Amino acid sequence: MESLAELYSTYQSTLAYVGLNALLALSVYATLSCGQLALSSAGFAAIGAYAASILTLNFHVAFPFALLAAVVLPMIVAVPLGLPVLRIRGVFLAIATVAFGEVVRLGLVNWDYVNGAQGLVAIPQKTEVWMVYVAVALALLLFARLRGSKWGFALEAIREDEPAARTMGIHTTVYKLAMLVVGAALAGLAGALEAHFSFMVAPNGFAFGRVVDMLVFAVVGGTVAYYGPVVGAAFLTILPEALRVIAPLLGIEPGPLRALVNGVVLLLVILFLPNGIVSLPSRLAARRKARSAAA
């Protein structure tokens, strides 16, 4: 029991980041679930993180209300962003939303009230690990409820063929916008929770690379199932930590080589597991069945 507590305190931060990254991955998954590659989540996370931090740091607002603001403000921003942007499709949508994220980030860099590029420090540490996991559980519940519902079928139809879905009378804009708003809420919440876990926020924490990470979590985990992004976030957040422990045992130097192994693992997953890690059990089962049929 004691060693378990020790283990927990050593890996508390990893554990929190597994949950935070899962939330961010789910925020990208929200729009992916209706076939839209929107990469605005880093921008929304920045808005949420800064809104909550300003409230707790400068106005001493209670943490739950700060979190509420971090959820609502990105949702409000998502509507005027989504209305024009969601008419664009494919890679173009991805790039337009990346541009939005960069404008948010560069706006923060040039905003003196929040210390520009240095960002805010000494944010009160209010986030507990369980709060992160409650948020993840609620998000999963939402996506689980969507599956098989009228909404869920509409989203699937839009993902498979948007013009056809529109022809069938599905109000595609409403659905796409709703998922963008859901994603914005999740990203904003994750941003605020992270800021109050790590004591600080800086604009560069929300750069292009961050939103790419979120997409990678979602796709590596698998976007065929709503829990795939969580699996991907857990796998890829723990992998570097695990490599740090394992690498010395194998005689590999830490540092660049670890990044190399990380890249190779990512490449292998994307090449050999087309539907992500969550498709692994069914693939193995299919192979076993094929083998026993041959024998």
Next chain:
Amino acid sequence: MSGQQVINGLFLGGIYALFALGYTLVFGVLDILNLAHAAVFMLAAFVALTLVSAAHANLLVALPVAVVFAGLLGLVLERIAFRPLRGRSDSNISGLISSLAMAAIFEAIAHEIWGPNTARFPFDTLPDQQLQILGGVVSRLQLTIIGVSLGMFLVLWWLVQRTRLGREIRAVAESPRAARVLGVNVDRAIAWAFFISSALGGAAGVLFALSFNSVSPDMGRGVELKGLAVIILGGMGSMTGAVVAGFALGLTEVLVVSHLGGSYRDAVSFAALFLILVLRPRGLFGAPSLREA
């Protein structure tokens, strides 16, 4: 706008245009964003630097060698990260991620070989004579950079518009299936597109390294997003557009820096990019299409 600013903008724009041309060539052919393009850009710069500083090669030897090396990297990329995904329904997203994985691998290799610090060219390798043109001062280095960019644009234009290979690449861009039916070796055409694309990216990397005299494993990061901005502004897959937009971005950045200050440089380009996407998604020179996705 003074003559000096025009010159600075043109020379920055030439580098952006070279980088974006490579990006847009692969996108035009495969509809895939190759996010490892910036890593090739960086590795080519390191190869040129090593040739000049360790092997004491002349710059005019090091540049072509680094460019060919970058092209070969493009072949590696195509073989490892893109060909296995061809035909998969989600290949535009999975290709994005496999190229990202290759970028991480390339960056890790650069870290391992050259270390994380910024490296510089030896003191006497860069031509630094100054010339007076258009009321501004130009170094011979800047002229070389503009000259190499223009030369590569012409070679690329000739390759794509006037040769059999160029016709094949354009046919594959239009429709791989139709091209195959007509007897085009699709795999070969795509491999060549990657070779040319990465060679252009590599050339941009060497020129960028020369003009700022710094090479580091993360030097591609900033240019990566600007390259995206350029190909969107110019219209995805449009080579004329990439060149015009590259120069336009270079000139705009120089203007913004001198009038608003350095910290607004990137914000202005992304705000412009965002507006273009919302108002005219196909870019300035792109052709409309019914189903992009």
